[in-house]
Amino acid sequence: MRYAALPVVLVMAAALMTACGGGSGSESNGGPTSGSPQTTGSGQVGTEEFGMNDEQLVTAIEQVEAGIASCMAGAGFEYVPIDPVTFRDAMDSLGSAPGLSDDEFVAQYGYGFTTLPPTQDFGAGPDNAGIFNDLSPADQVAYTRTLLGDDTGATFVISLEIEDLSAIGGCTKTAVESVLTPEQLDPRFQNPFDVLVAQDPRMVAALEEWSGCMSDDGYDFSTPDDAEEEIVDRLDTLTGGEDPAALTGSDADALAQLQADERAIAAADSDCQDQFLSEVEQQVERDISG
Numbered sequence: 001m002r003y004a005a006l007p008v009v010l011v012m013a014a015a016l017m018t019a020c021g022g023g024s025g026s027e028s029n030g031g032p033t034s035g036s037p038q039t040t041g042s043g044q045v046g047t048e049e050f051g052m053n054d055e056q057l058v059t060a061i062e063q064v065e066a067g068i069a070s071c072m073a074g075a076g077f078e079y080v081p082i083d084p085v086t087f088r089d090a091m092d093s094l095g096s097a098p099g100l101s102d103d104e105f106v107a108q109y110g111y112g113f114t115t116l117p118p119t120q121d122f123g124a125g126p127d128n129a130g131i132f133n134d135l136s137p138a139d140q141v142a143y144t145r146t147l148l149g150d151d152t153g154a155t156f157v158i159s160l161e162i163e164d165l166s167a168i169g170g171c172t173k174t175a176v177e178s179v180l181t182p183e184q185l186d187p188r189f190q191n192p193f194d195v196l197v198a199q200d201p202r203m204v205a206a207l208e209e210w211s212g213c214m215s216d217d218g219y220d221f222s223t224p225d226d227a228e229e230e231i232v233d234r235l236d237t238l239t240g241g242e243d244p245a246a247l248t249g250s251d252a253d254a255l256a257q258l259q260a261d262e263r264a265i266a267a268a269d270s271d272c273q274d275q276f277l278s279e280v281e282q283q284v285e286r287d288i289s290g
Contacts, residue, residue: 047289049163050184051192059085063179064156068147071171075146079171082125091161106270110262113231114244114255146170163191196288197281206280213272219265222276227269231262 065081072079076260082090086237097105097117109115135143144152156172159165165176166187176185183189196201207223214221221227238254239247249253268288 012157023171043087045193045196045288047285048194049160049191050180050189060222061087061160062178064175067175067178068156068171071174072146075171077143077146078131079147080131082128087157090157094158094161103270107263110259110264111231113228114259114262116245148172156235161191193288197284200284200288202280203284206277209276210272213276214268217268217272219268224269224273227265231258231265234258234261 027033034114045051046056048054048057059122062081065087069079069081096102097109097112100108105112105117109117114279132140147170147187148154149172151169154167154169156168156176157218159172159176164187165180165185168176210224211222214227219227221230235244235258236242238251238258244255
């Protein structure tokens with residue numbers, strides 16, 4: 001259950017090269033999670049991304065990263081696989097901005113969807129950054145396209161953290177598709193652990209209280225996901241998928257209003273979660289995973 005604010009940092013390719021997510025293994029679909037991707041050896045549902053347990057997630061990262069190096073080498077580029085510890089630290093960094101507490105982030109950037117928070121250093125390390133920086137401008141473009149495809153913001157780090165692999169491309173897509181299962185690759189996939197948490201009567205009751213709290217602030221949402229999705233949908237309608245920073249005139253004014261709305265909704269959401277949802281969610285997660 002991912003109700004914490006998660007900035008979507010899908011910005012310039014040169015900055016994203018410090019993320020360098022993605023990869024592939026030589027395994028067929030189903031790789032490290034084949035057979036039972038949603039349960040641990042004891043039959044419990046995995047609590048990590050895409051229903052994996054900790055061991056499965058680490059193995060998936062290792063296989064994907066090894067594969068991306070192989071795929072990039074085949075295209076004439078060098079790529080150094082990111083180790084799982086660095087990779088997971090990069091995932092954790094997506095929900096924050098340097099020097100800001102959670103409350104300060106929400107006050108300045110809301111969810112981070114329309115407000116363009118500072119690009120994070122995703123922790124790919126100096127090797128890949130050095131490789132990229134040593135290339136000519138033309139080769140940097142080719143490197144980025146080879147690694148990520150057309151959507152240069154859809155790194156493996158970001159896509160794995162938000163559990164949505166639909167935008168990946170290039171070697172990242174080739175790699176991921178050889179490791180994860182078809183079910184996990186489906187944009188409609190629901191993390192089975194999150195499903196169990198959401199179905200718990202305590203969570204159902206807590207979400208009703210959260211919704212009532214939001215209603216008191218003038219917002220009509222059933223879940224925090226609904227609040228975030230409204231902002232994303234409005235941004236997509238306004239920009240048509242283009243860079244928000246390029247908007248001018250009345251569109252720029254509309255973006256400024258949307259940013260103000262995002263900050264207000266995110267602040268109310270955070271406050272209502274603190275009051276009614278966070279502690280219940282944490283306890284339910286402990287009970288189910290224990």
